[in-house]
Amino acid sequence: MNLSKKTFLYSITLVTLLISLIIGYFIFMLPSLYVDRMKKNYFDEIVRVQKHFIRDQNYDSIKTSNPTGTFSFSIPEEGDSIFVYNTYLSMEVVIDDSQLLELFHDTREKLLAANEGDFDVDEIAKQKFDFNFEYIVQLIKKACTENKELPIHIEGLQVIDTNEFTQVSEKYTLVGEDLVVCQWDGTDGSNYYTSYVACSIKNGRTLITLLPVMTPRMSEIRPVVLQSLPMIIVVTILVILLATQGFARRIINPIQKLAYHADYVKKTGNLEKEKEIAAGEDEIALLSQSLNALYEQLNQNYQELEKSNLLLQEQNERQEVFLRASSHQLKTPIAAALLLVDGMIQKVGKYSNSETYLPKVKEQLKSMQRMVEDILYLSHCEGNMKVELIKVEEILVACQASYLIQLEEKNLRIEQKIMPVCVKADGEILYKIIDNLVSNAVKYADCNTKICITLENNTLYIHNKNEGIPLELLPNIFEPFVSSETKEKGHGLGLYVVHYYCKLFGYQVKVNNVAGGVEATLKFI
Template sequence: MNLSKKTFLYSAIITTIIVALMIGYFVLMLPSLYVAYMEDINHNSIKQVQERFLKDGSYKEISSRNPTATFTLKIPNAENKLLLFNGFGNIDITIDDPILKEAINKIRYYADNYEEIENIDTSEEEYFKNVFNYIKELVKIEDLPISIKASSNDNYLNFEELSYDVDVVNDNTIIFQQDVTDKINYYTNYVAFSNYKGDIVVTLLPVMTPQLNEIRPIILQSLPMITATAILIILIATIFFSRKIINPIEKLANHATFIKENSKLEIAPIEIEGKDEIAKLGETLNELYEELNKNFKELEEKNKFLKEQNIRQEVFLRASSHQLKTPIAASLLLLESMINEVGKYKNTKEYLPKVKEQLLSIKDIVDSILNLNEGTNGVNIDRVSVDEVIKSALEYHDINIKEKEISIDINLKDVTIDTDRNLIYKVVDNLISNAVNYTKCGEDIKIILNKDSLSIINYGGRISNDLLPHIFEPFVSSSSENRGHGLGLYIVAFYCKLLGLKIEINNIRNAVEAKLYLN
């Protein structure tokens, strides 16, 4: 199963779970949350009505959950009045009856001393019942031109109290909440009582209590549309975002496959939009491919260098083997002639030194080969004073220079470079040795050192124009009379390549110049 199908399957499972949770929430939790919310609204409504009335003393700026049935009764502190307020108007009732005045005074007393209400005796309860009956008698109107007879339905007035709660808002205000039912409907009566600046303020707010069975059918009717819409939106969003995720991953996979099939690793970096984890992965892969490409090129360069080294060593060994045949054959011939006492070779004292010369020639060739192989063991970079190296090499060749009565003209500046001390010495030593060997007796050698280059000029010498392009090849010599075996400049070129230096050999006026560039 590919990533797209997996993503779609996981999205379908998640969608099913989410829709199931939504249905459970709408059916089981939302109705009860709605009922609790409406109870809070109604409770805050009676609280706001009471607070607003205490502040303004009227209903001009007051709105409530049930404006037609909400009213406030105010009993002034020092007046025998009852003030009734509603959103439709006000009623001012003046009390002249002494019994009612006394009842109002008792209400004021208990309002100021509400803690005594819990300990009220039966006589006080009886008193207020009598006052209530007295008021009922007062409101009977006689001598009307019509006759009215009223009766009540006992079943309809059969209310059952469900709960009762008291909320102390502050030191002056208390809210009473009573939940009742008539077996059909549910009601909540809120009564706010305040003793504000000596005035007694009572506000009544009756409301219908919302029920769960009233809300749940509406939700159930809406569930099919809600479910279908939710599934559609979730699936569309999932498909969209899954493609946003999968497309960059497919792009990375195709890019990796393309690089796998491309042996040169010369690939343009992949571009992934955004700054998320996939974009970071793309950046990391680009860095990886760049590093691989760099390493690949380095390996190619090393392989090329090793291949060149192998060719050089093969040529060098073959040439060395060929060159060694001459002194070995000469030595054997001399020795065999002396052993057999053939002609002039009976004089061993004269010809043994010649054998020695041939053996020394063989030794020089072998030493050169060994020195060349040592150069492949590695380069140790250090701070090297080039002028000191030149002085040391000149001291080493001092005997040969004096024997040939060569004049040395030195012009050296203090020059220090980062290089391998042993290898740079061998380069300088071979250049000086080559200059001494190919300078005739009594001629001059000039050595010039500055910060950019070292020049060694041997006067009186010249290299054939045909030989000059091959001067750095092994066993190339410009003079058959000289003892050199043509390895000196080859070794110089070899070490210069290891050190990253440039060497040039050129004919100048009546001289040959070897120039070593130091940077």
């Protein structure tokens, strides 16, 4: 499954989960929160109404959610009257019935007794208020049907007492120091009701406020929630899909760029890194950075491999040319040696004097030996180099010591200025490079002259006095078997060896004609 399908599946799962959570919230939690909120509002309302009534003992500044059903009663410590207050009326109720007066006095005494000392909610809850509701109902019937003093006559009054009300709960709460709120919850089987009764005693008066309300039900808000669910679901799906689409593009686009770049690299072989495929610090950005680092490393390795291949190709070509030239150069001393040997064997003319020509044969054989040794040395040292830190001045002193006899024979003196220089190289090869330069300086220097050797600033200068190198040889001075036509003529491999190994180590070597002689310059980089 590709990343797009995985992202789509993730989106569907996320949408389903969020919709389930939203539906569960609106069906189960929101109605419960609504009911709790309404109960708290009703409780706060009766506390507010009671505090205003304690302060003003009227309803002039009181606003309630149920103005017709909210009443406050003021009961004096003495007397048979009850003062009733409402948003729309205020009146004094005088109790004339003796039995009702006895019930009234008993209730007032219990409230006053509970108020003695600290206002204790538990003490009020313990009081038993035995109201004879049956007697009160009969009294109301009699007053409405038989009281002839009333200005109207009422017939057919029927008070239906089905006794369907059931108490659900009862709770007393102390608010402040002198206010008690009783919350009574009941039901008639169809609806639930809550009656809040606030009771206080102030300046010898018992103040009571009644607030009957319908208890809010979760079923009241559930239809509203169900009606709004389609819109909520559509909006939620739209928002989530848009957010997921943007999220998917942010993920997929960089990955597509990485894939296209990898395909481009595969087809073209171009290992250059792609710039800013993905910015940031997330996993895709890290992947992009890692791939760029990989491409860069592969590119460097590829370039190094190309350089190595070019170098190897160059070496192969050089070795092929070298072998051809060396085989040609070896023919001359071999032919000369054979000619001398045949002349001595057959005693032809002057060659019959073997004592004179045998040393010449030996000289030709030594020339071939030196040539073969140089060839073998080139092949051997290239694969057995041991790079270490070498003091150049020590190598230079050792090379000079091996030419003391030649210096004496030609009456040469050496003037030198040597400063400490350390380079990383193979000691044997570095000795071979410097020895060839010193050997050429001694070999081609005019007698009774001086050789100037200077070592400073990572550079070696060797200057000798002679007629100089023929101009036609200078461009090819480092080619194999190139040598001047003088009596000191060598086999032509010395400077070739020097140039070969200087190139291998990255050194720079130059041989130029200067005023009064030749100067060789070796720069250690």
